[in-house]
Structures are given as structure tokens and as C-alpha cells.
Amino acid sequence: MQGDIVAAAKLIGAGLAMIGALGGGIGIGLSAHGAVQGIARNPDAAGTVQTNMILGIAFAEAVAIYCLVVALLILFVF
Numbered sequence: 001m002q003g004d005i006v007a008a009a010k011l012i013g014a015g016l017a018m019i020g021a022l023g024g025g026i027g028i029g030l031s032a033h034g035a036v037q038g039i040a041r042n043p044d045a046a047g048t049v050q051t052n053m054i055l056g057i058a059f060a061e062a063v064a065i066y067c068l069v070v071a072l073l074i075l076f077v078f
Contacts, residue, residue: 010078014071024064031056 035053
């Protein structure tokens with residue numbers, strides 16, 4: 001009985017840790033939205049806008065990867 005409670009707590013904790021990945025998804029969407037809108041308004045600045053968009057996506061993706069690592073640590077280490 002006690003082992004089942006611990007296993008359930010691990011699964012709930014891992015699920016809660018992955019809620020942070022929502023922020024990464026929203027950040028990627030907003031970054032791509034802003035870049036497309038900026039390029040549509042000023043096509044001459046496409047190179048600069050695209051570079052900044054790629055950096056924004058990379059930083060937002062890093063947050064989601066950290067959430068995944070924490071969830072995997074909860075599941076398999078603790």
C-alpha cells in the first residue's frame with residue numbers, strides 16, 4: 001500500500017513539473033508570431049528579425065527541456 005502511494009506521488013510530481021513546459025510552448029508561439037508580423041511589416045529587416053526569433057525560440061525551448069529533466073529526475077532518481 002505504501003509503495004503505491006509513493007509511486008502515485010512520483011507520477012503526480014512529474015506531471016506537475018511538466019506544467020512548466022506550457023510556458024515554453026507559449027513563448028515559442030509568441031516569438032514566431034512576432035517575427036512573422038515584423039517581417040510582414042518590414043521585409044528588409046528579415047535577417048535581423050529571423051536571427052532574434054531563433055534566439056528567442058532557443059531560450060524558450062531551454063525552459064521546456066529543464067522541465068523535462070526535472071520530471072525525469074523525479075520519476076527515475078528519487
